[in-house]
Amino acid sequence: MQIKYTLPILAIVGFLFAAYTVINSNQPVPVAKAVTEPASAPFKAFIAGAGIVEAQSQNIDIGTPLPGIVKTVVVKVGDQVKAGAPLFYLDDRDTRAILAIKLADLAKAKADVNVAKATFSDAKSLSDLAEAVTDRRAISTEELLKRRNVLQITKARLESALALVQQAEASVADTETTLSRLIVRAPIAGEVLQVNIRPGEFAQAGFLNTPLLVLGNLDQLHVRVDIDENDAWRFDKNSKAVAFLRGNRSFKVDLSLAYVEPYVVPKKSLTGDSNERVDTRVLQALYRFDRKQLPIYVGQQMDVFIEAQDYTPDQDLENHLNAKGPSS
Amino acid sequence: MNHIALKMLMGDKGKYLGIVMGLTFASLIMTQQPAIFLGIMSRTYSFISDVGLPDIWVMDPKVQFVDDIKPLQDTELYRVRGISGVEWAMPMYKGLLKARLFDGRFQTCNVVGLDDATLIGGPPVMLEGKIDDLRRSDSVIVDIDGARDKLGKPSPIPGGKPIPLKIGDSLELNDRRAIVVGIAKVTRTFQSQPVIYTTYSRAKSYAPRERKLLSFVLVKAKKGQDLAELTRRIRETTGLAAYTQEEFKTLSFEYFIHNTGIPINFGTSVLLGFIVGAAIAGQTFYNFTLGNLMQFGVLKAMGTSNWTLLRMILLQAVLVGSIGYGLGVGLTALFGFAMRHTILAFKFPWQLLLFSGAGVSLICVFAAVISIVKVIRLEPAIVFKG
Amino acid sequence: MNPAVRCQNVIKVYDTGGQKVTALNGINLDIAAGELMMLVGPSGCGKTTLISVIAGILDQDEGSCEVFGENLLNMRSRDKLNFRAHNIGFVFQAFNLLPSLNAAENVSVPLIINGMKRVEAERKAITVLEHVGLGERWTSLPSQLSGGQQQRVAIARALVHSPRLIVCDEPTSALDHETGRNVMTLLKDVAMHKDRTLVIVTHDARIFDFADRIAEMDDGHIIKVKDSR
Secondary structure, three states: OHHHHHHHHHHHHHHHHHHHHHHHHOOOOOOOOOOOOOOOOOOOOEEEEEEEEEEOOOOEEEOEOOOEEEEEEOOOOOOEEOOOOEEEEEOOHHHHHHHHHHHHHHHHHHHHHHHHHHHHHHHHHHHHHHHHOOOOOOOOHHHHHHHHHHHHHHHHHHHHHHHHHHHHHHHHHHHHHHHHHOEEEOOOOEEEEEEOOOOOOEEOEOOOOOOOEEEEOOOOEEEEEEEEOOOHHHOOOOOOEEEEEOOOOOOEEEEEEEEEEEEEEEOOOOOOOOOOOOOOEEEEEEEEEOHHHOOOOOOOEEEEEEEOOOOOHHHHHHHHHHHHHHHO | OHHHHHHHHHHOHHHHHHHHHHHHHHHHHHHHHHHHHHHHHHOOOHHHHHHOOOOEEEEOOOOOOOOOOOOEOOHHHHHHHOOOOEEEEEEEEEEEEEEEOOOOOEEEEEEEEEOOOOOOOOOOEEEEOOHHHHHOOOEEEEEHHHHHOOOOEOOOOOOOOOEOOOOOOEEEEOOEEEEEEEEEEOOOOOOOOOEEEEEHHHHHHHOOOOOOOEOEEEEEEOOOOOHHHHHHHHHHHHOOEEEEHHHHHHHHHHHHHHHOOHHHHHHHHHHHHHHHHHHHHHHHHHHHHHHOHHHHHHHHHOOOOHHHHHHHHHHHHHHHHHHHHHHHHHHHHHHHHHOOOOOOOOOOOHHHHHHHHHHHHHHHHHHHHHHHHHHHHOOHHHHHOO | OOOOEEEEEEEEEEEEOOEEEEEEEEEEEEEOOOOEEEEEOOOOOOHHHHHHHHHOOOOOOEEEEEEOOEEHHHOOHHHHHHHHHHHEEEEOOOOOOOOOOOHHHHHHHHHHHOOOOHHHHHHHHHHHHHHOOOHHHOOOOHHHOOHHHHHHHHHHHHHOOOOOEEEEEOOOOOOOHHHHHHHHHHHHHHHOOOOOEEEEEOOOHHHHHHOOEEEEEEOOEEEEEEEOO
């Protein structure tokens, strides 16, 4: 008699357990939420690109006209500098020594002029005396010629000495120029972004991988946006653009176009890899934005969206066909 | 008459149990084997389910399944991002890399690189640590199964269980240091390799130098955007393959269906279970009817119609079928419950309940039909042949 | 008054593996209502075939067999079932009780076939069991009863729906002498009244004295009908 109920009850329990397992085990896997919500474009159709923030002036890698040991660096990172303000000094001892020599030369030349002047005035007075004698018999013709010639010679010597003074003065000026070239100055007013040189280090002239000092004007920042060459045709200079700060999409800023670099360049990977690979070419557009709106630093990446015409390939094809339609 | 039918059925306990057990066995095999099969097959796309958040996966058109990585150029990400209807698009790196373990062993791991800023596509459940910890330098998150087993340190006792990897332990991925900052729970994948999560840019530095490293672009559609329309637009604009999450799952699933022997193996055992179950249950049920033929003859002689007898037999078949089915699926569920913490794949969707139900019904109908034919053909005159 | 059963020239041929066996070869027999008719004869003489035809569970090949004026051969199978369910009771040599039903349930089967509710049918079955002297044992399964008791349950089952004809196939063969006679006595006492006809197939000579008439059969013929009243 028990079997009459046991088996059906067991069967019902079994079925219910199976149903429970089905319901329980097929609940969807929890989905990992994004740590920060990604930025999304506020436009219907748009071009997306990675942007990197740079100073309006672009970032100026300061170089030195002369190689040499750095004597002092008078600015530090973050300093605002005026145009022409010194940034760092190179060692100028030897130039100063040369200058001293040149100055001494100048003094000597000047002294030589005095000697020449004195000689000249002596010759002149002797000559004048002789010329003043009206009686030709009182002085021999030979004597007179001699005195005239001495006067000519001393005059020429005086002129030569004067020229030497000029030469020495030019030489001093040259050394002074060299001296001033040993002081590297800010070409524009701006902010010191990077200082890679310290007193005692050797500053090399010419192009360097690591600039000695980076200067930029941060009053207005630019964001340089890479637009894939495949999307370049959709880019419109007059369309709106928005940039989002990476990591927090609530920071966004409207962009206005500064200029477009008309030459399409190989893309440098901006996505943070140390070894930049060229994989495509990109059109670079530069946008202005108000730096006060964002807590942003030069060199930071942003997600940029540029409004563009709506593009669906088949629609495009259709339009194309329609345009062709009547003729065919 | 139903009462009489039930009494007849349960009167002979041995035969009754025999029929029920045959059906239970058939139902068990027809549920448990497909459940394991589905469990294994669901692992072919478990990674896609785990990532969950994106609606659409964009990849190289030649990709055949989720582990078949054919990398893209990094700029494709921005092209996809620029398609209207896209809420966001994020890069993902996925690849097999060799990890050098603490003790010098090498272990192939599935390395997943997530977008640096948003970390979209991260593990669904964090057991220790936070996903945000990936922002620390050299940080990685490993899955618990990998940490316990394949990535664990060898046991001090020979043959013992390995010591699990803990937060703060380090590994070497392609000669670069990686520090474990979190332990995650992920659904097991088909190849059951340890899974290591890190950021996209770090994954690129771990990966061997290649020109292209972007495995997938994960896309979220804007609200109200028709997914089929968007995938079509992505395909036509970029020339890449774009699948919705479901389509990508189906793609991976079907790759394994068509390119491995798994479906045949399991199909065979399901079929065998069906045949053996049908044979046992059908045979016992038929024997039972045969044994009771005289009783049916008596009932027939006393004026019971064929229709009534048919209903009686059907009722008996339905009863034993239901009981066998209930016990079978119950045992399957119990099996799944007992194995829930092991490596065994087990998935029990509601469709499977219907499938085995249909299978058991088929067996019962088959058994009932041969019995019914026998009873309907029965001449009531046999009652006088002692 | 019409006879309860009228058989005219009934012929039944079995075809067993190409070999034709004539079981009934022109049977003519009238059985009156209220009569207890015994069919006797050696094994294979066709007596079981004859009661099968009379009971409507076997169709003859030729001739007619009218039971209470109805020709069963011409009846639709549904009506024939109904006719059997209402008018005919069966008692078998091997009792043929359903082994998993208790006595009352076994007895109630004909009532349930006729569409009576189970509870009501069992209540009526118990009263009939009381008539056959087994009122106390109604919960017993057949296996818990002796042969005689089982046959009494079978008689109760044959009677419970008050059929006009009861056919009995060797009702006493499986029983010992005394039990057999007790069963026959019971059958005659409980079953017989003027509207009920009993046809008993037997070769048990010990019970011939219960018969009103005895028809002797051999080779498909009725040799002679002896009135033993």
